[in-house]
Amino acid sequence: xxxxxxxxxxxxxxxxxxxxxxxxxxxxxxxxxxxxxxxxxxxxxxxxxxxxxxxxxxxxxxxxxxxxxxxxxxxxxxxxxxxxxxxxxxxxxxxxxxxxxxxxxxxxxxxxxxxxxxxxxxxxxxxxxxxxxxxxxxxxxxxxxxxxxxxxxxxxxxxxxxxxxxxxxxxxxxxxxxxxxxxxxxxxxxxxxxxxxx
Numbered sequence: 473x474x475x476x477x478x479x480x481x482x483x484x485x486x487x488x489x490x491x492x493x494x495x496x497x498x499x500x501x502x503x504x505x506x507x508x509x510x511x512x513x514x515x516x517x518x519x520x521x522x523x524x525x526x527x528x529x530x531x532x533x534x535x536x537x538x539x540x541x542x543x544x545x546x547x548x549x550x551x552x553x554x555x556x557x558x559x560x561x562x563x564x565x566x567x568x569x570x571x572x573x574x575x576x577x578x579x580x581x582x583x584x585x586x587x588x589x590x591x592x593x594x595x596x597x598x599x600x601x602x603x604x605x606x607x608x609x610x611x612x613x614x615x616x617x618x619x620x621x622x623x624x625x626x627x628x629x630x631x632x633x634x635x636x637x638x639x640x641x642x643x644x645x646x647x648x649x650x651x652x653x654x655x656x657x658x659x660x661x662x663x664x665x666x667x668x669x670x
Contacts, residue, residue, distance in 0.1 A: 476524070476536035477652055478562035479504075480553055482569045482592040484626075485543050493612040494625040496641070497568040497592075498541050500610065503645040505539060512541060518555035519543045528653045535652055538562065547591040550599030557600070565605040568648055569593060570625060574611025576633055577640045579647045581660050582607050589621065606651060610644045 481501030482494075489495050505512060505523055512521035521541045526534040538560050542552040557565060573588050574580055584604045587593035597603045615624035629637055643666075650659040 474536055475561045475563045476538045477564045477566060478538050478540060478553075478557055478560060479566045479648060479652065480540045480542065480549075480556075480568065480596075482546060482549055482567065483541065484546050489626065491628045492626050493570050493629060494546060496570045496610045496612065496644070499641050500568045500608075500644045500648065501539050501541050503641050504648065507645065510539075512539070514543075515540070515552075515556065517559045518552040520552045520556060522556070527649065537652060548595055549592040550595035550597075553596050554599040565600075566608060566648065566651060567593065567596060567605060568608040568610065568644065570612045571609035572612055572614050572621060572625065574609055574613070576611055576613040577636055577643075578611035579640070579643050579663055580609045580611070581647060581651055581656060581663055582609065583656055606656065608644060608648050608651060610640060 479501070481497035483489065483498030484494060508525055508527070510523045510525055512523055515522045520543055523539040525537055525539070527537050528535050538556065540556050542549045544552055553565070556562070569590060569592060571588065571590070583606050587597060612625065615621055647659065647663040650662055
């Protein structure tokens, strides 16, 4: 049986953080779960909620995936990701996360590179001993004025942002599916071209 692709959506646990910018990774995975008609269940192998499933057709044409939402705080996301990757024997890791270096409502795909000060990514890179994994970056914009970055990402979206947030979540979810099913190069061409037309 082929190794699954591990798709991780980053966020913080609990209702206090559920609607914040830092939790868009969780929101996107919830949208993907709804799309395939599955529900998250607590993993017995790591501090995470998981779904095991398939994408893109049936049988040999489909791709095995594991969706995972760590239930730890963001800055210690690495340990559950490391444990899940080892348990499932996942060759490929995709991390869905918020990105302040992208304007709100922008989606970008990449492999490796820096973490841009993102504590969740930093901890994953530290625990895995590599930065060589795929990232789905959902733009949440930079803080206004002198607001601290931490205050910005831990704050809820503005009323204006909330009007288009469902579109951003859907765009990010669809970008994740394209990445998994079509590979990085083709997915980048499609997703980045769409973003450039906005």
